[in-house]
Amino acid sequence: MRQRSPAVLQLLLWLLAVSASPAFLAVLAADPGKEPFTIRISCGSFDDVRTAPTNTLWYRDFGYTGGRFANATRPSFIIPPLKTLRYFPLSDGPENCYNINNVPIGHYQVRLFFALLDNPNLDSEPIFDVSVEGTLFSSLLLGWSSDDEKTFAEALVFVQDSSLSVCFHSTGHGDPSILSIEVLQIDDNAYNFGPSWGKGTVLRTAKRLKCGSGKPAFDEDLHGISWGGDRFWLGLQTLSSSSDDQSISTENVIAETLLAPNFYPRNLYQSAIVGTDRQPSLSFEMDVTPNKNYSVWLHFAEIDNGVTAEEQRVFDVLINGDTAFKDVDIIRMAGERFTALVLNKTVAVSGTTLKIILQPVKGTRAIINAIEVFEIIPAEKKTLPQEVSALRTLKGSLGLPLRFGWNGDPCVPQQHPWSGVDCQFDNTKGNWVIDGLGLDNQGLRGVIPGDISKLQYLQSINLSGNSIKGNIPTSLGTISALQVLDLSYNELNGSIPESLGQLTSLQILNLNGNRLSGRVPASLGGRPLHRARFNFTDNAGLCGIPGLRECGPHLSVAAKISMAFGVLLAILFLVVFAACWWKRRQNILRAQKLAAAREAPYAKSRTQFTRDVQMAKHQRPPESSRSSKNESSPHLLS
Numbered sequence: 301m302r303q304r305s306p307a308v309l310q311l312l313l314w315l316l317a318v319s320a321s322p323a324f325l326a327v328l329a330a331d332p333g334k335e336p337f338t339i340r341i342s343c344g345s346f347d348d349v350r351t352a353p354t355n356t357l358w359y360r361d362f363g364y365t366g367g368r369f370a371n372a373t374r375p376s377f378i379i380p381p382l383k384t385l386r387y388f389p390l391s392d393g394p395e396n397c398y399n400i401n402n403v404p405i406g407h408y409q410v411r412l413f414f415a416l417l418d419n420p421n422l423d424s425e426p427i428f429d430v431s432v433e434g435t436l437f438s439s440l441l442l443g444w445s446s447d448d449e450k451t452f453a454e455a456l457v458f459v460q461d462s463s464l465s466v467c468f469h470s471t472g473h474g475d476p477s478i479l480s481i482e483v484l485q486i487d488d489n490a491y492n493f494g495p496s497w498g499k500g501t502v503l504r505t506a507k508r509l510k511c512g513s514g515k516p517a518f519d520e521d522l523h524g525i526s527w528g529g530d531r532f533w534l535g536l537q538t539l540s541s542s543s544d545d546q547s548i549s550t551e552n553v554i555a556e557t558l559l560a561p562n563f564y565p566r567n568l569y570q571s572a573i574v575g576t577d578r579q580p581s582l583s584f585e586m587d588v589t590p591n592k593n594y595s596v597w598l599h600f601a602e603i604d605n606g607v608t609a610e611e612q613r614v615f616d617v618l619i620n621g622d623t624a625f626k627d628v629d630i631i632r633m634a635g636e637r638f639t640a641l642v643l644n645k646t647v648a649v650s651g652t653t654l655k656i657i658l659q660p661v662k663g664t665r666a667i668i669n670a671i672e673v674f675e676i677i678p679a680e681k682k683t684l685p686q687e688v689s690a691l692r693t694l695k696g697s698l699g700l701p702l703r704f705g706w707n708g709d710p711c712v713p714q715q716h717p718w719s720g721v722d723c724q725f726d727n728t729k730g731n732w733v734i735d736g737l738g739l740d741n742q743g744l745r746g747v748i749p750g751d752i753s754k755l756q757y758l759q760s761i762n763l764s765g766n767s768i769k770g771n772i773p774t775s776l777g778t779i780s781a782l783q784v785l786d787l788s789y790n791e792l793n794g795s796i797p798e799s800l801g802q803l804t805s806l807q808i809l810n811l812n813g814n815r816l817s818g819r820v821p822a823s824l825g826g827r828p829l830h831r832a833r834f835n836f837t838d839n840a841g842l843c844g845i846p847g848l849r850e851c852g853p854h855l856s857v858a859a860k861i862s863m864a865f866g867v868l869l870a871i872l873f874l875v876v877f878a879a880c881w882w883k884r885r886q887n888i889l890r891a892q893k894l895a896a897a898r899e900a901p902y903a904k905s906r907t908q909f910t911r912d913v914q915m916a917k918h919q920r921p922p923e924s925s926r927s928s929k930n931e932s933s934p935h936l937l938s
Contacts, residue, residue: 336485336526337404343478344369344384351381354520358382358480363400365707366392371418372479375445378516378532379413379452380480387417387426387477390470393705395716397467398481403459407488409529410466411454412438415479416445426474429716431467432457434680436713437504448516449534454505456491456674458498467708469716486529487561491674493595493646500679503595507586507673510535512547512571524565525558533568533670544579548572550603555639562642568670569601569640575658575665581615582658582666590652592675598656599670600641602630607663608637614662619647620655627661646676680712683723683732690754691721691734697749698768701742710734724757733757740786741765748787750775760784764810767791772811777802788835789813796821796842809834817841819851 342349342358346369349358361369364386372385388396410432416425425445430438430453438453445451457464464483468476491503510517510533517535519528537547554569575582588594596619607613610632617625624645634641647654654673658666688710695706704719711723711732722736735757744766752761753775760783768790776785777799785803788810796816800809801823809824809832816839824834825845836842843851 337406337408337483338485338526339400339403339481339483341398341400341481342382342384343386343480344372345382349382356380361386363398364396365399366396366702366705370477372415372477373418374415374479376448376451378448379415382415382479385415385417385477385479387475388468388470389475390472391703393703393707394470394719395467395705395707396476397465397707398478400464400466400481400483401462403462403464403483404485405459405462407456407458407486407490408464409454409456409482409484409486409531410464411452411482411484411532412466413452413479414440414444415451415477417477424474426476427471428474428476429469429471429713431469431708431713431716432502433459433465434467434682434709434712435502435677436469436680436715437502437675437677449507452532454532456486456503456505457679460499465708467716469713482530484526484529487527487563489561490529491562491595491597493644493674493676496646496676502677502679503674504677505672506588506594506675507671508533509584509671510568510571511539511573511668511670512537512549517567519565522565522567524568525563527560528563528565536573539573539582539584539668543583544576545573545582546576548574548604550638552603552638554601554603555636556634557640564599564640564642569599570603572601572603572667572669574604574667575660577664580660580665582668583655584671585653585655586673587652588649588654588673589675591650593646593648594654595674595676596624596645596647596654596656597672597674598625598643598645598668599672600628600630600634600643600667601639601669602634602637602667603669604667607631612663613660613665613667615658615660615666617643617645618657618659619645620649620651620653622647630667680709680714681725681731683709683711683734684726684729686754687732687734687757690751691718693749693751694737697746697751698739698744698763698766699746700739700744704742722760726757735781736760738762739766744768748773748776752776753778755779756781758782762786763790764788765790769793771795772797772800772816774799776800779803780805782806784808786810787814791815793817795819796824796836798823800824807832811836811839813838815839815841819844820848 340356340358341361341363343361345358345360347360350356351358367386367388369384369386372383412430426440427442428440429436432455437455440450466481468478470476508531513535514537515535517533519530524530538545549571551570554566557564557566557569573582598617602613610629614627614629616623617628624647625643630641631637656671658668660666691706691710700706706718710718710721717723720737720739721734722738723732724735726733734755736759740762744763746768747770748763748768750773752773756779758779759781762784764786770792771794772787772792774797777797780803782803783805785806786808790813792814793816795818796811798821801821812835818841820836820842836845836848843849
C-alpha cells in the first residue's frame, strides 16, 4: 500500500481544521458565489420597474392587506426613483400590512422608503409606526420628510416561518404611506454583537456613516457584494459643524474586506476623518432613545501616509464617558497598513445622547473611517398561530367592518393590539393568547362560527347589541375558562345549547333580547343560586324557569328526534303496505283475466250441451203420465 507523504498529511489536517473553523462555516452560510434571496417591491405599481443607474428590478405591488395606490412625491434625493406609493386611509383600519410569503428561513435586512402623496391639497406629512414580524422598530415623527436619514427605516430580523410581515400602524395623524419595500438576505451571523444576539433580537439601524466623503452611497456604489445587504451610508466630511477635523483618502486596495459575516465593501475604508494638530481628538454625538441598548461598530484602516508603523497612532475610544476600547493601535491590531479593523461594543444608554470620543494617547491625531450604530430591540413573542387563525375566521363570519383592520398579529406590537381583542401572555407556552373579545354595538351581521371554541383562553365574550343571526354554537361549552358570555340584543334563534351548562366558571350569561326558543337547560336554570347572573328575558319562545312562561308538554331534543324518526318509519310502512296491496290487487286482476281467456272455448261447449239437455227434458212426458200409461197397459192387453 502506498504511504502518504508527511506534507500531504499536514495539508489534509490543515484543510480539516480550516473547514471546521467558524469563519469557514460563515462563508458557507453566505456563499459569495451564490446570490442571496432578494425581493424589492415598488408599492402602488401595476408593473415591474427597473431603475437607473444599476438597472435594479422592483416587482409590481403585491402582498398588501388593503390601502390605495397613488402617485408619489419623493422628499429626498436618496429615495429610489419610483413613481407610485401605497397609502392606508384610516377607513381601512388602524393596522395594515404587507405579508410576503415563501421567504427562505434566515437573516434579513428589511428596508422601507417613505414618500408623500402627490396631491397639492395635502400639505401635511403622515405620522405613524412601523413593525416587522410583530416588533415595533420605527416611528415617523413630525418633520421626517425633510430629513434624509428619516425618509427610510431599516431593521435586521430573522425569518423563522417562511413568511415576513411588515405592518404600518396609524397614530391618527394622516394616512401611512410607503414607497418601497426591500427584503435582502444577509449572512445568518451578520452583526453578531455578543451573547444576547440572536433570533430574539431585532437591530434597528440608527446611524450609518461613511467618513471623509460628503457623498452618500450604497454598498453597490462602494463595490460591495449582495451579501452585504446593499447598505446605505451617509457621507460625512466632518463629524460635527464645530469640530476642526479634516478628510483624507487613498487609492490603495484595503485588505480584510468583503469577508463574512458582514462583507464590508473595500471602498468604505478608502476615506477617513482625522483630527488636527489644533484638535487632535475626534468627537461624534447623536440623539438616541433613552433607556435602550445600542450596538456600536467602529471601522478603521490606517491610510494616513504620515503613520507607517506601530505606536505612531494610539488612542482610546470613549462612549458616553466610559472607556470602550483602550490603547487602540490600528497597525498593531490589524497587522499592517491599509487593512480593515472593526471594533464592536454594546452600551446601555440612560439619556437621550450617544457620544463617541476618540482621544489620542500617542501620536497627535485620531482617525476613523466609518461608524454604525444599531438600537437593540427585543423581538416580540407572537400570538399562538391557532388563536390568530380562529380570529380571522371570526372576522369573516361576523362580517367585521373594514375599519377594524385586524391585520398582522392581534397582540403585538403591544402598542397596537387589535381593536376589540384582549391579550394575555402565557408564560408556559411563551406566546400571547386571546382572553377577551369586546365587539359590542359594532353593527355585526354574520353568524358565530363554531371555530370560536379554538380560542380556548377566552374569559370574556361580549357580542351584544349587534344583528348576529343563527344558532348559539354548541362548541362554546368547551371554552372552560369562560366567565362572561354576553350575546344579548341580537337575532339569535334556536335553543340554548345544553353544553353551556358545562361552563363551571361562568358568572355572567346574557342571552336576553334574542329569538331563542325551547326550555332553558336545567343546568343553567339553577345556576343563579350560586351567585351567577343569568338573563334570558325578551325571548318569546323560552320557558321553564322563574320569570319566563311555563313550558307545556315538553320533549327533550332526543325525544323529539325519536318521535320524528318513529313517524317517519310509520309513514314509510304505510307507503310500503299500500304499494304491496296495490301490487297484489293488480296481480289478482291480471290472473283473472288470463284464466277467463283460457277457459272461454270449454265454457261455450258446456253451455250448448246444457241447452240440449234442457230441450230434451222439455220434450219428454211427465213421469206421472208415463207411469199411468204403464199401469193401464195391462188393462188394454187384457
